[in-house]
Amino acid sequence: MPDDLASALRSADKGFLFPGPSGSHLSAHWVGTLVSRALGDGTTMHQLRHLCATELHNETHDVRLVQVILGHASLATTQRYLAVDETVMRNALVQRANKWSSVRRQ
Numbered sequence: 001m002p003d004d005l006a007s008a009l010r011s012a013d014k015g016f017l018f019p020g021p022s023g024s025h026l027s028a029h030w031v032g033t034l035v036s037r038a039l040g041d042g043t044t045m046h047q048l049r050h051l052c053a054t055e056l057h058n059e060t061h062d063v064r065l066v067q068v069i070l071g072h073a074s075l076a077t078t079q080r081y082l083a084v085d086e087t088v089m090r091n092a093l094v095q096r097a098n099k100w101s102s103v104r105r106q
Contacts, residue, residue, distance in 0.1 A: 054080040058088065 008015070020026045026034075031046040049070070057066050067078040 024070070050081050050083065053078070054083045057082050058085060 016023075016025050018026050020030050028045075035048070036042060036046055053066050053070055056069065057063060060066070063078060063082070065077065067083070069077055070078055070081065072078045072081075
């Protein structure tokens with residue numbers, strides 16, 4: 001957390017930083033509702049979790065890292081979170097086909 005943000009939070013009035021509609025804390029359900037409204041396309045927090053997991057895996061290729069970040073005990077659970085990127089899959093198949101075709105020509 002940036003120092004200026006930490007300082008501002010320490011000096012803020014006590015109470016909830018982001019109070020819910022009733023003045024109490026924001027529930028997980030209410031945060032999800034706010035996110036869905038802000039995105040405007042019906043996306044849920046859980047879908048965002050899947051998307052972030054997939055993007056992190058695509059960038060790092062480290063499924064164990066994604067597992068730790070998501071807090072999953074089982075690697076199988078993490079693997080269910082990861083969507084297959086069709087462009088990446090197509091490119092991998094084209095590369096493999098090109099490699100095989102060059103082997104056949106030799």
